[in-house]
Amino acid sequence: MQTYGRLPIALARGEGCWVWDVNGRRYLDGLGGIAVNTLGHAHPRLVPALQEQVATLMHSSNYYHVPLQEQLAAKLCELSGLDVAFFCNSGLEANEAALKIARKFGNDRGNHNPEVLVFEGAFHGRSIATLSATANPKIHAGFGPLVPGFVRVPLNNLAAVEAALDAHPNITAVFLETIQGEGGINEARIEFLQGLRRICDQRDLLLMLDEVQCGIGRTGKWFAHQWAGIRPDVMPLAKGLGSGVPIGAVVCGPRAAKIMQPGNHGTTFGGNPLAMRAGVETLKIMEEDGLLAHAALVGSELKAALKAGLDGVPGVVEVRGQGLMLGVALDRPCGALLQRAADAGLMISVTAERVVRLVPALILSREEAAQIAAILVPLIKTFLSEPQA
Numbered sequence: 001m002q003t004y005g006r007l008p009i010a011l012a013r014g015e016g017c018w019v020w021d022v023n024g025r026r027y028l029d030g031l032g033g034i035a036v037n038t039l040g041h042a043h044p045r046l047v048p049a050l051q052e053q054v055a056t057l058m059h060s061s062n063y064y065h066v067p068l069q070e071q072l073a074a075k076l077c078e079l080s081g082l083d084v085a086f087f088c089n090s091g092l093e094a095n096e097a098a099l100k101i102a103r104k105f106g107n108d109r110g111n112h113n114p115e116v117l118v119f120e121g122a123f124h125g126r127s128i129a130t131l132s133a134t135a136n137p138k139i140h141a142g143f144g145p146l147v148p149g150f151v152r153v154p155l156n157n158l159a160a161v162e163a164a165l166d167a168h169p170n171i172t173a174v175f176l177e178t179i180q181g182e183g184g185i186n187e188a189r190i191e192f193l194q195g196l197r198r199i200c201d202q203r204d205l206l207l208m209l210d211e212v213q214c215g216i217g218r219t220g221k222w223f224a225h226q227w228a229g230i231r232p233d234v235m236p237l238a239k240g241l242g243s244g245v246p247i248g249a250v251v252c253g254p255r256a257a258k259i260m261q262p263g264n265h266g267t268t269f270g271g272n273p274l275a276m277r278a279g280v281e282t283l284k285i286m287e288e289d290g291l292l293a294h295a296a297l298v299g300s301e302l303k304a305a306l307k308a309g310l311d312g313v314p315g316v317v318e319v320r321g322q323g324l325m326l327g328v329a330l331d332r333p334c335g336a337l338l339q340r341a342a343d344a345g346l347m348i349s350v351t352a353e354r355v356v357r358l359v360p361a362l363i364l365s366r367e368e369a370a371q372i373a374a375i376l377v378p379l380i381k382t383f384l385s386e387p388q389a
């Protein structure tokens with residue numbers, strides 16, 4: 001189907017933070033498969049582990065216990081301080097599970113019209129329910145009627161949250177990305193997150209933090225909300241958790257841990273041994289190699305290099321983000337930079353039309369980070385110096 005506007009590039013293989021196209025041309029990968037390839041390409045310790053798993057047991061069934069599932073759940077609970085996990089195959093599936101939890105949380109207490117508070121700029125996926133939770137009208141267009149039960153307010157505005165909760169007593173959950181990815185690298189401020197935690201405790205609501213993109217070490221903590229010293233009740237994960245093997249998870253704390261009972265939810269593929277092995281090994285390698293501290297260091301150097309090159313340049317609005325989740329916001333649509341960066345041997349993404357996004361593998365070296373900035377800064381400057389179309 002014609003679902004994607006693709007660049008005229010076909011990729012053949014990768015190694016570390018480099019990829020080669022079918023013509024043998026090499027690119028520095030600043031995109032990491034959109035925050036997915038946590039350990040880069042063809043990681044020398046992940047590959048043999050996955051090969052061994054494929055040759056042992058790839059898929060069984062959730063009719064039976066899956067020891068690797070229990071192992072990954074225990075690790076995610078240890079790292080997050082939460083209690084239980086459910087596994088699926090993608091970000092939107094993780095968010096669907098979270099939304100079902102929010103609805104059942106209400107229904108279990110006699111609220112048969114539960115609503116969820118969501119935010120401007122949000123992206124939660126492209127299923128019918130998650131696109132309804134998403135804020136982007138382009139993502140809604142053509143797919144109405146939207147799923148009802150969402151109330152939307154601006155990000156980083158606690159007064160707006162309180163007002164919406166007062167006006168909509170059926171709201172059972174507050175649902176947001178700790179750092180908006182597709183929306184343009186917009187951070188929920190620390191005081192805002194702490195305020196939401198307080199409000200959700202006072203009003204007995206679920207705080208559901210979509211860490212599909214910003215989680216798994218990307219910001220220099222296991223989960224981005226840990227910078228605010230809070231815990232969510234429900235945390236959807238996906239992208240970086242399997243280093244490229246499709247995987248999703250919902251991790252829940254005590255308020256949400258027992259909402260789902262046998263028969264309430266399920267998936268055929270979710271939690272299969274191959275994906276679970278990918279998750280277990282990814283987290284293990286991240287720990288062994290100190291990739292959280294590394295992502296924080298390399299990310300701060302990359303951000304500093306981008307700021308040094310771009311701050312004050314007319315047309316540059318802001319260099320923002322944390323760790324290896326960075327955005328350069330411009331004052332104009334900049335999709336043209338995708339092809340230009342590729343021509344210069346660099347893979348990036350452009351999101352929210354005007355934001356150049358960098359979400360590379362967490363193994364990015366300091367030299368590679370410097371190379372990204374050395375390629376990107378002059379490209380952006382040249383682009384901004386041209387008359388606008």
Ligand SMILES: *Cc1c(COP(=O)(O)O)cnc(C)c1O
Binds near residue numbers: 089123125126181214
């Ligand atoms: C990518 C993303 C999703 C959707 O994940 P898919 O695996 O594409 O379904 C949901 N939420 C956030 C924050 C994302 O970045």
